[in-house]
Amino acid sequence: MHIMEGFLPWQWCLVWWIVALPFILFGIYQLKKILAADRETLPLLGVTGGFIFILSALKLPSVTGSSSHPTGTGLSTISFGPWITSVVCAIVLLFQSLFLAHGGLSVLGANIVSMGIAGPVVGYGMYRLLRDTSVNIYITVFFVTALADIFTYVTTSLELALAYPAETGGFVSSFILFMGIFAVTQLPLAIIEGIVLALVFKYIVALKPDILVRLKIFSEEKIDNARNDAS
Amino acid sequence: MKFRYTLELLTVTALIAFCLVFLYTSSAMKGAGFAGSDNEGSGLIAELSGTPQENFTPLIPQWHPPGGEIESCLFALQAAIGGLFVGGVFGFWIGAQKKP
Numbered sequence: 001m002h003i004m005e006g007f008l009p010w011q012w013c014l015v016w017w018i019v020a021l022p023f024i025l026f027g028i029y030q031l032k033k034i035l036a037a038d039r040e041t042l043p044l045l046g047v048t049g050g051f052i053f054i055l056s057a058l059k060l061p062s063v064t065g066s067s068s069h070p071t072g073t074g075l076s077t078i079s080f081g082p083w084i085t086s087v088v089c090a091i092v093l094l095f096q097s098l099f100l101a102h103g104g105l106s107v108l109g110a111n112i113v114s115m116g117i118a119g120p121v122v123g124y125g126m127y128r129l130l131r132d133t134s135v136n137i138y139i140t141v142f143f144v145t146a147l148a149d150i151f152t153y154v155t156t157s158l159e160l161a162l163a164y165p166a167e168t169g170g171f172v173s174s175f176i177l178f179m180g181i182f183a184v185t186q187l188p189l190a191i192i193e194g195i196v197l198a199l200v201f202k203y204i205v206a207l208k209p210d211i212l213v214r215l216k217i218f219s220e221e222k223i224d225n226a227r228n229d230a231s
Numbered sequence: 232m233k234f235r236y237t238l239e240l241l242t243v244t245a246l247i248a249f250c251l252v253f254l255y256t257s258s259a260m261k262g263a264g265f266a267g268s269d270n271e272g273s274g275l276i277a278e279l280s281g282t283p284q285e286n287f288t289p290l291i292p293q294w295h296p297p298g299g300e301i302e303s304c305l306f307a308l309q310a311a312i313g314g315l316f317v318g319g320v321f322g323f324w325i326g327a328q329k330k331p
Contacts, residue, residue: 002269005289046316053313057306061253065263106290164279185268199242207324
């Protein structure tokens, strides 16, 4: 999902930076507030952020004959929402821009919007939709994670199609072409990521159910049910 | 008694299926280099804009890792930083649980 440095016209770089900045600033504010209120959330932040670092470093082969990486934003999205997730993603993407020539400083805004904002926002929408239903916690985690992953790549396609509409067919045909490269490759990876992070969430539920209840991530009843299912 | 490891079993099955699909595609698609989709995206940008890829120059100067070895080292470092947090916290939680 990285748009490479120099591959986005400066006007679009600016637009995506303007979209990204309020999210990051609000995310930093939220992060400060949540950590001041309860220091015990720090380890949970470490785990959920850690998975973004790990999974976004893994280039995995896909059925299209090309490789791509998962985003790992699902756990952070469920636990802390899309704003704080955007801050963690900004750190990862900055690391990759500076040391790996993946992405770049001018396109950082666009890359934060796709991986740190749009994907997590869609995932968060799914979480809010399923949270108060009878749907099992792990199925919720699966859908949120897979959606956050795939929508990151849909957004990258959108960003590129807006900047480079095709001569014939314009934005739509360009969007379809970019989706063919990004989203199709990503589909199997998103499913795998969803399954793996659902398993990770099982261990968080087993070890720290109290913090999930305190942060009102899931109701006590749902957490109890999930723990009973696993024991 | 309820089976406790449904998710573990599902994850292992999915990972094995993923590897099998990769082995099949890599042998069926001769010549597939499994290049990054990011680079393929850049290729499509060049095609759509009619500008050769090498003509796209960074807007902000950028450091490139000098070679694939250094790049994979830095990617491994990124994953290791994540692993450190995940392992550290899980260890901390398990340790805290066992305290009397």
